[in-house]
């Protein structure tokens with residue numbers, strides 16, 4: 001059974017009279033990197049603020065580490081970077097980390113040098129954070145969040161506005177957090193393409209509605225190029241594919257359609273073999289989408 005360290009069920013949130021989250025449910029398993037993906041204004045920050053205890057939901061339930069009790073104790077095992085990292089611009093990277101160390105009560109001062117190395121800011125010396133590039137600020141913010149060794153990190157759009165190099169650096173850092181230190185990550189973005197390589201799971205949200213929770217494998221299968229095939233007899237079709245055409249990489253969808261993931265250039269031969277074996281073909285064409293198109297279709301647009 002998956003060990004879900006974050007679980008929200010039926011979450012609703014209204015600001016004044018306007019409901020901006022409608023019955024949102026999602027889970028994040030321990031050690032996973034879950035991408036919360038949705039256009040601007042779709043409710044990602046609101047969900048994260050509820051997790052952080054900055055807002056109360058109007059309705060619904062939040063569980064952290066398997067319990068809805070003592071959420072503040074659970075939150076002490078987590079770090080949040082929501083909207084902007086809270087960095088003191090007049091202080092150096094080291095001073096900012098020192099400040100967080102006091103604030104979070106982390107005993108070992110050596111952790112500061114460790115973090116400066118991890119986030120690639122060891123050579124910034126006395127340089128003030130307000131002179132840092134956006135990428136450096138994001139890495140410092142992540143370093144500050146990582147300092148107390150959290151079990152879960154919640155990161156709101158950490159790659160937003162970064163140049164391609166900065167995006168790669170932040171992604172590598174997050175991957176390392178998961179792989180080397182087993183940190184569970186919930187990360188938001190309005191662009192699926194920015195996180196498609198990084199995340200193990202995706203929750204797609206649009207207009208405050210959770211559209212879909214799916215794993216990376218499921219997403220790739222849905223977006224993979226394939227031949228979509230419907231006939232008057234799906235079982236017999238599967239047998240013909242295997243026995244006569246030696247096609248084994250296929251999936252039967254809801255008992256009515258077959259998606260074939262091999263021999264994509266062989267569509268005429270497949271068609272002829274099926275009809276020669278007495279099958280009536282009602283659909284046969286090549287389909288597939290890139291990840292971003294799939295997301296745009298589901299979420300209905302990049303921005304409000």
Ligand code: ADP
Pocket residue numbers: 015020038039040041042043044045046047
């Ligand atoms: P996202 O993070 O996906 O961009 P948000 O959670 O920030 O989305 O916003 C979701 C909706 O809630 C938007 O329509 C936004 O205008 C509204 N909203 C966010 N914060 C507030 C607030 N403090 N008061 C009123 N409305 C808000």
